[in-house]
Amino acid sequence: MRLRDKGVNCPTRCVLCNSDDDEDSYHLFFKCPSSSNIWTMFDAFQSMSGVINQGQDSAGNIFNMLQVLNAGDAALFCCTLWSIWKQRNNKVWNELTDAQRFVFDRAKTLLDDWKTAKDFCQPTSNMQRPVQYPRWQKPLEGRFKCNIDASFSKHLNRVGIRICIRDDSGSFVLARTEWISPLCDVHVGEALGLLSALEWVHLLQLGPIDFELDAKRVVDSFLSAQHDATEFGSIIHRCKTLFNLFYENSSVEFIRRQANEVAHELAKAASSSASFQILVNIPECIEHILINEML
Numbered sequence: 001m002r003l004r005d006k007g008v009n010c011p012t013r014c015v016l017c018n019s020d021d022d023e024d025s026y027h028l029f030f031k032c033p034s035s036s037n038i039w040t041m042f043d044a045f046q047s048m049s050g051v052i053n054q055g056q057d058s059a060g061n062i063f064n065m066l067q068v069l070n071a072g073d074a075a076l077f078c079c080t081l082w083s084i085w086k087q088r089n090n091k092v093w094n095e096l097t098d099a100q101r102f103v104f105d106r107a108k109t110l111l112d113d114w115k116t117a118k119d120f121c122q123p124t125s126n127m128q129r130p131v132q133y134p135r136w137q138k139p140l141e142g143r144f145k146c147n148i149d150a151s152f153s154k155h156l157n158r159v160g161i162r163i164c165i166r167d168d169s170g171s172f173v174l175a176r177t178e179w180i181s182p183l184c185d186v187h188v189g190e191a192l193g194l195l196s197a198l199e200w201v202h203l204l205q206l207g208p209i210d211f212e213l214d215a216k217r218v219v220d221s222f223l224s225a226q227h228d229a230t231e232f233g234s235i236i237h238r239c240k241t242l243f244n245l246f247y248e249n250s251s252v253e254f255i256r257r258q259a260n261e262v263a264h265e266l267a268k269a270a271s272s273s274a275s276f277q278i279l280v281n282i283p284e285c286i287e288h289i290l291i292n293e294m295l
């Protein structure tokens with residue numbers, strides 16, 4: 001019918017049932033006796049067939065059906081539509097008659113093959129293996145690790161900064177908490193966290209140390225040679241200067257949030273505490289994480 005509408009002179013009779021009905025998509029997929037027979041093989045479609053509305057076109061009916069079928073049945077429904085379309089084309093273009101049972105089986109086979117291929121391509125999909133979050137790693141022997149995180153409190157108009165140092169056995173060495181007011185953009189606050197750590201840690205004379213934070217933008221800018229004239233850029237510039245001046249054989253690296261849990265938990269508790277604190281004993285709120293990460 002669409003070809004007719006575009007001026008192509010072709011027969012409009014349905015090739016599957018030879019009725020005088022115009023072969024539009026509604027007829028082909030739902031009204032044609034051949035297709036109706038095919039749908040009788042599909043139980044889920046049968047139980048939902050009440051949603052098929054003669055007053056609507058095929059697109060509307062397909063949409064309605066997809067709303068009521070579960071995901072698996074909706075997939076088979078789509079494959080069956082495709083297989084009916086293929087049956088029709090085989091008749092028109094290849095003069096082949098696909099049996100109705102074959103049409104439905106072809107749809108099921110297509111779906112099964114697709115599922116098998118999908119499983120094969122994704123052997124580590126969520127269905128088969130739980131998501132593995134990155135874990136915090138101890139520093140190499142003789143080194144220290146310093147995790148930094150910032151938290152942002154609109155309510156208190158403050159940025160909390162937390163810095164936690166551990167040794168190569170994963171044991172807690174020292175932590176520092178502070179807050180800065182007023183609140184600023186996240187990347188600026190995270191950059192101030194790195195600056196604060198770099199200003200403090202070299203005074204402890206620990207030797208080689210790996211700084212880790214979960215702010216990718218800060219780490220990328222720190223490692224980049226590009227000049228940035230913004231406030232953020234000048235903080236990063238100051239970080240680079242301190243790092244080059246005081247830290248030998250050390251590093252600044254990005255880690256995912258899940259591996260920065262100690263600093264993150266400390267930072268959450270930040271804004272309510274005094275403006276500046278050095279913690280010599282393991283703070284209670286991170287004890288369980290520290291023990292976990294030492295294992």
Ligand SMILES: [Zn+2]
Nearest residue numbers: 014016017032
């Ligand atoms: Zn027909």
